[in-house]
Amino acid sequence: MSELDPLLFVAIALIVVVLGGGLVAFGRRRGGPPDTGSDGPDDGGVDLLERGPTPPETEERLPEVPDTPASIAPPIEAPPEAPPVEEPLPLAERFRRRLTRTRNVLGASVADLFGRGVTDEAWEGLEEALISADVGVTATLEIVEQLRTRSREQGATSAEAVLELLKAELRDALGSFDRSLTRAEDQGPTVWLITGVNGTGKTTTIGKLAALEERAGRTLVLAAADTFRAAASDQLAIWAERTGADIVRKDEGADPASVAYEGYASATEQAADLLIVDTAGRLHNKRELMDELGKVKRVLEKQAGPLEETLLVLDATTGQNGIAQAQAFLDAVEVTGIVLTKLDGSSKGGIVVAVQRELGLPVKLVGLGEGIDDLAVFDPELFVEGLFSELGPD
Ligand SMILES: Nc1nc2c(ncn2[C@@H]2O[C@H](COP(=O)(O)OP(=O)(O)O)[C@@H](O)[C@H]2O)c(=O)[nH]1
Ligand SMILES: [Mg+2]
Numbered sequence: 001m002s003e004l005d006p007l008l009f010v011a012i013a014l015i016v017v018v019l020g021g022g023l024v025a026f027g028r029r030r031g032g033p034p035d036t037g038s039d040g041p042d043d044g045g046v047d048l049l050e051r052g053p054t055p056p057e058t059e060e061r062l063p064e065v066p067d068t069p070a071s072i073a074p075p076i077e078a079p080p081e082a083p084p085v086e087e088p089l090p091l092a093e094r095f096r097r098r099l100t101r102t103r104n105v106l107g108a109s110v111a112d113l114f115g116r117g118v119t120d121e122a123w124e125g126l127e128e129a130l131i132s133a134d135v136g137v138t139a140t141l142e143i144v145e146q147l148r149t150r151s152r153e154q155g156a157t158s159a160e161a162v163l164e165l166l167k168a169e170l171r172d173a174l175g176s177f178d179r180s181l182t183r184a185e186d187q188g189p190t191v192w193l194i195t196g197v198n199g200t201g202k203t204t205t206i207g208k209l210a211a212l213e214e215r216a217g218r219t220l221v222l223a224a225a226d227t228f229r230a231a232a233s234d235q236l237a238i239w240a241e242r243t244g245a246d247i248v249r250k251d252e253g254a255d256p257a258s259v260a261y262e263g264y265a266s267a268t269e270q271a272a273d274l275l276i277v278d279t280a281g282r283l284h285n286k287r288e289l290m291d292e293l294g295k296v297k298r299v300l301e302k303q304a305g306p307l308e309e310t311l312l313v314l315d316a317t318t319g320q321n322g323i324a325q326a327q328a329f330l331d332a333v334e335v336t337g338i339v340l341t342k343l344d345g346s347s348k349g350g351i352v353v354a355v356q357r358e359l360g361l362p363v364k365l366v367g368l369g370e371g372i373d374d375l376a377v378f379d380p381e382l383f384v385e386g387l388f389s390e391l392g393p394d
Contacts, residue, residue: 091376091379091382092382092385092386094368094374094376095368095376095379095382095383095385095386096385096386096389098343098344098368098369098374098386099343099344099349099383099386099387101344101345101346101347101349102133102343102346102347102348102349102350102387103386103387103388103389104347105129105132105133105347106129106130106132106133106349106350106387106388107387107388107389109125109126109128109129110126110129110159110162110163110166110388111159111163112125113125113126113129113159114126114158114159114162114163115159117157118151118156118157118158118162122162123144123147123148126144126147126166127140127141127144130143130144130350132347132348133347133348133349133350133351134319134320134348134349134350134351134354135173135350135351135353135354136320136350136351136353136354136357136358138357139173139353139354139357142173143166143169143170143173146169147162147165147166147169150165150169151165163388166388167384167385167388170353170380170384170387171380171381171384173353173357174352174353174356174380174383174384175356175362175380176380177356177362177364178362179337179362179363179364179365179377179378179379180364180377181308181309181337181364181365182308182309182336183273183274183308184304184308188268188304188305189221189264189267189268189271189272189273189274189275189304190273190274190275190308191264191274191275191276191277191300191304191307191308191309192209192274192275192276192277192307192308192309192310192311193260193277193279193296193297193300193307193309193310193311193333194206194276194277194278194279194311194313194339195279195281195293195310195311195312195313195329195332195333195335196281196312196313196314196329196339197281197313197314197315197322197325198280198281198282199315200281200313200314200315200318200322200341201313201315201339201341201342201367202226202278202279202281202313203226203232203235203236203239203278204239204341204367204370205311205313205339205341205365205367205375206222206236206239206276206278207236207238207239207242207243207372208367208372208373208374208375209276209365209375210222210239210240210243210245210276211242211243211372211373212375213245213273213274214243214244214245218273218274219246219270219271219272219273219274220245220246220267220272220273220274220275220276221245221246221247221248221263221266221267221270221272221274221275221276222236222239222240222245222246222247222248222263222275222276222277222278223247223248223249223259223260223262223263223264223275223276223277223278224236224237224247224248224249224250224259224278225256225257225259225260225263225277225278225279225280225296226256226278226279226280226281227250227251227252227253227254227255227256227259227280228252228253228280228282229252230251230252232278232280233247233249233250233252236249236278237249242372243372246266246270246272248262248263248266250262256279256280256292256295256296257292257295257296257298257299258299260277260296260299260300261299261300261303263275263277264300264303264304265303268303277296277300279292279293279296280292281329286328286331289328289329289332290328290331290332293329293332293333294332294333297310297333307336308336309336309337309364310333310334310335310336311335311336311337311338311339311364311365312326312329312330312335312337312338312339312361313338313339313341314326314338314339314340314341314351314355315341315342316340316341316342316343316345316346316348316349316351316352316366316367317342317345317346317348319346319348319351320351320354322351322355323351323354323355323358323359326338326355326359330359335359335361336361337361337362337363337364337365338355338356338359338361338362338363338364339363339364339365339366339367340352340355340363340365340366340367340378341366341367342367343366343367343368344367344368344369344374349383349387352366352378352383362378363378364377364378365377365378366378366383
């Protein structure tokens with residue numbers, strides 16, 4: 001008999017385990033979704049929601065089931081409404097984050113170079129770094145020359161001291177322009193004409209601008225005067241929808257000037273605050289480009305008088321090439337300011353210095369990403385800080 005005791009004990013234990021397991025399974029079937037993973041999330045959700053009569057039980061039991069598959073839980077919650085990704089990052093932080101690639105070229109090298117003393121090699125290294133960041137050869141030579149003089153005068157012996165002087169020099173090189181976007185004084189809608197080579201970011205910039213303007217409570221019309229491809233006006237239409245702006249568009253191949261014309265007429269009729277005109281930027285024939293852009297501008301000016309802004313969009317990732325391309329546009333229309341896009345993806349952020357210097361125009365806006373909020377009024381102070389912020393106190 002005594003030999004049977006352990007067997008009996010095992011048998012009882014088995015019964016308890018089996019019964020217990022059954023109870024848990026029963027409990028799960030009643031109070032929570034099965035953990036087999038075979039049910040899709042929808043089934044689980046419906047199953048739970050339909051069990052109306054015993055809500056308190058259901059609610060109490062849910063937390064008791066430790067291994068409820070995560071995929072089944074969401075349907076109980078409200079459907080995932082796209083969370084407002086309002087990221088109210090301060091502008092300084094945005095510049096800092098988005099300038100990483102240029103900072104890797106420029107900021108890091110300043111620390112490396114001057115960490116071992118203010119030497120001739122360090123100055124040469126700085127020259128190279130500035131040229132790699134596309135500040136431009138002439139501007140670089142001038143900046144470094146000035147910097148050497150100043151650091152001698154001020155007895156700068158540390159990397160930190162040189163860095164402070166370099167920042168001041170870059171801020172000087174960026175100058176103090178009025179970078180605000182001009183608006184019509186009183187009557188008639190403000191008109192901003194957006195030009196630039198294809199792919200530089202015109203349409204995206206217009207979308208971002210529309211968002212800013214709508215948020216500021218202004219009403220606007222977008223004119224899709226890039227009629228070269230249907231996709232171009234489709235893209236603008238998507239931005240119009242996203243931002244709540246009105247759009248005037250025509251079929252592919254329509255006369256861009258007539259789209260601009262109708263855009264202004266519509267903006268006037270609606271008493272909108274602003275008309276932004278998108279254009280095509282094909283460059284295989286400069287004559288054609290000049291004719292087309294010139295005509296769009298003339299037609300608009302006939303209606304509206306001098307345009308408040310004619311912005312030229314340049315892609316920062318193309319560096320010095322972008323500046324060469326710009327000339328065709330400057331010959332075609334009188335440009336009032338530059339929009340420098342894709343600073344976030346470029347290690348050539350120094351191009352801001354070169355652009356202003358070589359074109360004699362202010363960089364008014366910069367693109368810091370593809371998102372709707374990734375457009376900023378260019379701020380030399382924040383830009384320079386952003387380039388070197390890893391070195392300074394955080
Ligand atoms: N990373 C980055 N991409 C940009 C920026 N601006 C525009 N883009 C992208 O550049 C591409 C061309 O832009 P689009 O507006 O169509 O250029 P458009 O041909 O001049 O109208 C698109 O993929 C945009 O998302 C920017 O500031 N940063
Ligand atoms: Mg476009």
